Amino acid sequence: MNCAITNTMKVYLDYAATSPLDPQVLEAMLPYFKEKFGNASSIHSWGQEAREAVDEARETAANFLNCGTQEIIFTSCATESNNLALKGVTESTGKVPHLIVSPIEHHCVLDAAKHLEETGAAEVTWLPVDQYGLVDPGDVEKSIKENTILASVMFVNNEVGTVEPIAEIGRMLKKEPKVYFHTDAVQAIQYLDCDVQELGVDLLSMSAHKFYGPKGVGALYIKKGTSITRQQDGGGQEHGMRAGTENVAGIVGLGRAIELVVNSQSQTVNRVRNLRDRLIGGVLQIPDVKLTGHSEKRAPHIASFMVAGAEGESILLMLNEEGIAGSSGSACTSGILEPSHVLTAMGISPELSHGSLRLSLGKQTTEDEIDYVLEKLPPIIEGLRKMAPK
Amino acid sequence: MSQFYSDKVLEHFKNPRNIGSIPEGDDVGIGQIGNPVCGDIMKIFIKVGKRDGVEYVEDVKVQTLGCGAAIATSSMATEMIKGKPLAEAEELTNQAVVEALDGLPEVKKHCSALAAQAIKAAIEDYRGKC
Numbered sequence: 001m002n003c004a005i006t007n008t009m010k011v012y013l014d015y016a017a018t019s020p021l022d023p024q025v026l027e028a029m030l031p032y033f034k035e036k037f038g039n040a041s042s043i044h045s046w047g048q049e050a051r052e053a054v055d056e057a058r059e060t061a062a063n064f065l066n067c068g069t070q071e072i073i074f075t076s077c078a079t080e081s082n083n084l085a086l087k088g089v090t091e092s093t094g095k096v097p098h099l100i101v102s103p104i105e106h107h108c109v110l111d112a113a114k115h116l117e118e119t120g121a122a123e124v125t126w127l128p129v130d131q132y133g134l135v136d137p138g139d140v141e142k143s144i145k146e147n148t149i150l151a152s153v154m155f156v157n158n159e160v161g162t163v164e165p166i167a168e169i170g171r172m173l174k175k176e177p178k179v180y181f182h183t184d185a186v187q188a189i190q191y192l193d194c195d196v197q198e199l200g201v202d203l204l205s206m207s208a209h210k211f212y213g214p215k216g217v218g219a220l221y222i223k224k225g226t227s228i229t230r231q232q233d234g235g236g237q238e239h240g241m242r243a244g245t246e247n248v249a250g251i252v253g254l255g256r257a258i259e260l261v262v263n264s265q266s267q268t269v270n271r272v273r274n275l276r277d278r279l280i281g282g283v284l285q286i287p288d289v290k291l292t293g294h295s296e297k298r299a300p301h302i303a304s305f306m307v308a309g310a311e312g313e314s315i316l317l318m319l320n321e322e323g324i325a326g327s328s329g330s331a332c333t334s335g336i337l338e339p340s341h342v343l344t345a346m347g348i349s350p351e352l353s354h355g356s357l358r359l360s361l362g363k364q365t366t367e368d369e370i371d372y373v374l375e376k377l378p379p380i381i382e383g384l385r386k387m388a389p390k
Numbered sequence: 391m392s393q394f395y396s397d398k399v400l401e402h403f404k405n406p407r408n409i410g411s412i413p414e415g416d417d418v419g420i421g422q423i424g425n426p427v428c429g430d431i432m433k434i435f436i437k438v439g440k441r442d443g444v445e446y447v448e449d450v451k452v453q454t455l456g457c458g459a460a461i462a463t464s465s466m467a468t469e470m471i472k473g474k475p476l477a478e479a480e481e482l483t484n485q486a487v488v489e490a491l492d493g494l495p496e497v498k499k500h501c502s503a504l505a506a507q508a509i510k511a512a513i514e515d516y517r518g519k520c
Contacts, residue, residue, distance in 0.1 A: 197393065313457035317403060331428040332457035335497055338427070354429040354455075387409050388455035389422060389433035 011239055011369040015210075015362035016158050017327055021253070022212035028256040029214065032249035040246045041129070041237065050248045057255025064258045065204065065221050066195040073220045073238045074251050076187045078207035079108035081220035084242070085087060085182045085203045086112040088228040089150045091121045097149040098123045099180075102135050102164070103345040109184055110341065113152070117248040131163040132294035133346050137169045150180045155194075155204075156187035159329050159342040159358060160293030161302025163192065170200020180226060184211050190261050190363075191269050191300045202226050208250065212363070213257030217250030234353050268363050273300035275370050276361055281357075282374035286381055292343065292356070301362065306348065307355035310384035315357055318380040326375055329356040395458055396492035402462035407469050410451040412437050417448075419516025423508040430456030430501065432464055434508040438476060438516055445476040452508075459498035466490050467505035480513050482506055 011021075032053060038046030049147050064067045075081045086109065090097055094223070101113045103126045116122035125143040127135050127216040135153050143151075151173060166183050173181045182203035185194055190211045196204055208214055222228060222241065224315050234243030280303045283289055288308040307315060312328030319326055327333070329340025330353060343353035359373065395403070410469035412418050412435035422433040430452045439448030450472050454464040467487050484502040488494050494502060 170405075309455065311456050311460070314403075314461060317458045331455070332430065332460075335513065337428050337497065337500075350429050384455075387406065387453060387461065389431050389453040390411075 009369065009372050010323045011323045011372055013359040013361060013365070013369075013373065014325040014327050015365075016358065016360035018209050018215065019212045019362050021209075021214055022257065022260055024260060025213055025253045025256045029249040029253040032252050036192055036248075038248075040248055041235065049178075050228050050246070053248055053252050054246050057251045059341070060255040060258050061219055062380075064194065064262060065195050067221055068224060070239060071221055071224055073222060073241045074246065074254070075218045075220055075238075075242055076216055076217040076247070078106075078184065078205045078210075079218075079237065081205035081207075081218045082106070082108045082182075082184055083112045084220055084228075084231050085205060085222075086116065086150065086152060087231055087304070089180055089182075089203070089226070090116050091231075092227040093149055095147065096120065096122060098125065098145050098147045100125045100127060100140055100143045100148060100151040102127045102153045103164075104129055104133050104159075104342040105152065106158060106184055106186070109152055109154070118305040127153070129345050129349055132297070133157050133160050133342060134294060134297065135164050135169070137165055139173050140169050141172055144176055144179060148176075148179050150182060152182040152184070155183045155185040155192065155199075156185075156299040156302070157293065157342060158187050158302075159340055159356075160304045160346070161187075161299045161360075162293040163188075163297045163299055166199050166201065167320050174200055180223075187302070189258075190265070191272070196221055196223070203228075208254035208257050211257050211261055214253040215248050217247050217254045219254065251288050264363070272361050272363065272365065275365055275367060276300055276303050278367070279303050279359060279361070279370045279373065282370070283377060290347070292346070302358065302360050303357040304356070306343075306352045307357055307381055308352065309388050310355050310381050312354065312356045314384050315355070315377075315380060318384070319373075319376065322376040322380075324376060326357060326359045328358065330354050395462075395497055396494075398466075398490075398492045399458065399462040402465040402491065403458045406454075406465040407466065408451050409453070410474070411435050411453060412449060412451050416519055417516070419512040419514070419519070421508045421511025421515055423504050423511060423512070425456075425504050426448060426461075427498065428457070428500070430454070430460040430504060432456065432460065432504045432508045434464075434468070434505075434512045436471075436479075436512045438511070438518060447471050447474055447476060447479050451476065451496050456504075457498070457501065459494050459501035460504060462491055463487050463494075463502045463505040467502075467509060471499075471509060476513060476516075482509055 038050040040050040202223040312330030339353040437449040
């Protein structure tokens with residue numbers, strides 16, 4: 001998606017933040033904003049038309065995850081899915097339960113767990129991670145206590161791209177039937193096998209806008225028999241697990257976006273991985289730049305770095321001047337003036353995470369775009385380093 | 391205001407004034423301040439001259455490792471004290487720098503403090519040499 005504006009290319013490398021709606025997804029959604037506007041709970045033909053569309057999307061999601069349609073709950077986003085998973089499972093137990101949570105989760109998991117901890121609703125064990133951000137399944141096992149009810153480890157870390165050993169943790173937890181296993185799979189849907197039977201998870205969260213679907217719709221897989229209390233009260237929608245009139249157009253969009261992922265996954269994965277490797281190889285040619293996250297156990301679309309002697313937000317602003325979009329985990333970009341909790345958990349000092357840079361690719365990324373970034377980035381870093389105190 | 395940074399901040403960020411250093415000397419003061427909150431570092435060099443018996447900022451240079459706001463405030467603050475009597479430069483406030491930049495996002499206001507502190511530290515360093 002490069003369009004020429006004077007001599008500047010526009011290069012979007014922030015797909016891990018959000019992706020553009022696929023035109024085929026939009027096309028599938030449009031009738032549900034217009035003529036097919038019915039409420040899926042209504043008995044008349046308008047309602048039944050909407051109900052059918054929701055059911056169809058649910059079947060698509062269920063096939064994709066290899067689960068039953070009764071096990072899919074549509075939500076408003078992954079943040080809601082993750083809150084429902086952690087808070088819902090916690091609330092469903094009588095006494096104060098114990099949760100095991102990785103320290104590199106997205107803020108919505110992290111803060112939901114902290115909230116439960118701070119309000120005395122749950123005890124939380126925060127897992128360690130290694131320098132690549134990897135969770136050791138052995139640490140999950142060691143953390144299990146009498147009252148443990150849930151372990152939550154994300155599938156792909158959104159900041160550094162490290163792929164966590166979910167299937168391995170899932171296998172280990174098979175021996176612990178009273179411990180549910182939740183994974184936030186937001187960054188994994190497009191690129192990794194999300195078969196919940198293979199992964200051995202009881203709960204899995206996703207969000208449509210990360211894979212060319214619309215914003216405002218997500219899903220939570222809840223394995224049949226999981227004890228969980230709904231967090232949004234009201235009507236009986238979503239098998240009684242999530243009250244509120246269905247976002248029919250959004251749900252249709254999520255379903256269509258999953259279909260497109262299924263149809264193109266094999267080609268997309270290799271193409272994006274090759275481009276990512278071209279990008280990583282080129283960026284690492286710049287002196288004093290290091291890769292963050294694991295070099296092999298890494299999602300195909302995420303390249304992340306620490307740039308010594310240049311600050312992340314400044315790099316982003318300069319890249320933006322060249323028409324390039326990226327993101328950073330530096331304290332200056334966080335809005336709360338704290339360095340990324342992910343980089344900190346990986347043992348990276350605040351000085352180094354000050355120069356954090358993430359570039360995330362998507363199915364529209366081209367080789368020309370990567371080469372353009374590789375041409376523009378080195379002088380930007382050099383320029384910022386020249387300005388810095390020696 | 392819908393954009394994160396004002397046009398003025400972006401303009402100073404893209405074309406920062408007074409970047410560089412001044413060699414050590416009796417008429418030079420150097421102040422370096424690190425921001426413990428976000429990790430930014432700013433180093434200000436002032437060269438003091440005398441005009442009608444009054445000390446003034448004859449030249450000023452700055453080196454900054456930091457975000458857009460930190461770089462823009464370095465640039466604006468140095469512009470604001472260049473040529474000014476030392477006593478006046480010393481009185482430069484965060485608020486004055488923020489206003490000159492047409493405002494800073496709330497979360498970035500601490501960056502302006504860095505510039506004012508580094509200027510004060512440079513003046514103190516110079517005075518220590520007299």
